[in-house]
Amino acid sequence: MDKCSQQDVSGYPTIKLYKEGQLYEEYLYARTFERMKKFLQEKLFDVSDLMPNEIGVYDLNDVTFPRLIESSGSTPIFVKFYVESCPHCKNLKNVWDELVINFEMEEAEDVIFAQVDCIEATDICTDEGIDNYPQILLYKDGQMEDIYDGDRTFEAIKNFVWEEVDETRLDTGMDPFDMMLGMMGGEGHEEEDEEEYEEDDEEYEYEEGDEEDDDNEDEVEDDEDVEDATEHESKQEENKEEDPESGRKELSEDLDSSKEDNKDTENIPDDGTEHDEL
Numbered sequence: 001m002d003k004c005s006q007q008d009v010s011g012y013p014t015i016k017l018y019k020e021g022q023l024y025e026e027y028l029y030a031r032t033f034e035r036m037k038k039f040l041q042e043k044l045f046d047v048s049d050l051m052p053n054e055i056g057v058y059d060l061n062d063v064t065f066p067r068l069i070e071s072s073g074s075t076p077i078f079v080k081f082y083v084e085s086c087p088h089c090k091n092l093k094n095v096w097d098e099l100v101i102n103f104e105m106e107e108a109e110d111v112i113f114a115q116v117d118c119i120e121a122t123d124i125c126t127d128e129g130i131d132n133y134p135q136i137l138l139y140k141d142g143q144m145e146d147i148y149d150g151d152r153t154f155e156a157i158k159n160f161v162w163e164e165v166d167e168t169r170l171d172t173g174m175d176p177f178d179m180m181l182g183m184m185g186g187e188g189h190e191e192e193d194e195e196e197y198e199e200d201d202e203e204y205e206y207e208e209g210d211e212e213d214d215d216n217e218d219e220v221e222d223d224e225d226v227e228d229a230t231e232h233e234s235k236q237e238e239n240k241e242e243d244p245e246s247g248r249k250e251l252s253e254d255l256d257s258s259k260e261d262n263k264d265t266e267n268i269p270d271d272g273t274e275h276d277e278l
Helices: 002-006 032-044 064-071 087-105 120-128 154-165 176-243 244-266
Strands: 013-020 022-027 058-059 079-084 112-119 133-138 145-146
Touching: 013 032, 013 087, 022 032, 032 064, 058 064, 058 087, 064 079, 064 112, 079 087, 087 112, 133 154
Parallel strands: 058 112, 079 112
Antiparallel strands: 013 022, 079 133, 133 145
C-alpha cells in the first residue's frame, strides 16, 4: 500500500508508463489491446530514430510500420510485403534492391521505400489485407492509395514509382528525338495529314458522282435509241396498213429483180473454163 500511495494510485486497475526511472505518463484511455498498443507505439517509439538499411530500405514491424506511415505526410511510401520462403519473393528481391539503389542515385528525396516481413509482422499484414506474396503497396498521407498489379520487372515497377513521384520521368519506350519532334510539330503534321485525307475523300466522292452521272446519261441515250427504233417500226407498220398496194408493188419488184439475176447467170458462155458451182 505504501508504494501505491507514493505513486498516487487511488483506483484499480491503474496503468502508468515509466521511462528511465521516472513516471513518463499515466494511461487514461480505453482498456483494449489495440488502444494500449497504440499508446505504447506513440510513447516508446520515436520515428526519428528509425534508420534505413544499407541500401536505403526501412525494415518495418508491427510497431514501426504505423509510426512511419502516419508521420510521412504527403511523401509517398512504397512498401513491399514479403515472406522469406516465398519463391516469387526471392525473385523480386534483386529487382527491388536495384530499384531502391536507382532512386537513391537519382537523389529522389520525396520517396520512401520500406518492406515488411509478414512472418514477423503478422498483425500488420493481417490489418493491411495481405493474403499473397509479394505485394507492393503505395501509402500517402497515412492511407493506402494504390496496389501494384503489374509485371515484377525493374522497368515496370520503376514506372509505377515515377508515376507518383514525377510523371515526366516515365519511361514510355519512345526515342527522345521522336518525343522532341512530337512536342515541337507533331500536332501540326497530324492536322496536315487529316486535311489531305479529307481532300482525298472529297475527290473520291466527286469521281464517284461523275461516274454515276455518266452511267445515267448512257442509260438515257439507250432509252432514246430504243424509243426511236420502236417509233420507226410503228410508222412502217402504219404505212403498210394505210397503202397495201404499195406493199404488194415492192414485193413484185423484188421478185422481178431476182429472176433477172438468174437469167444473167444462165447466159454466161462456156469457154471451157471450169467454174465452181455456186
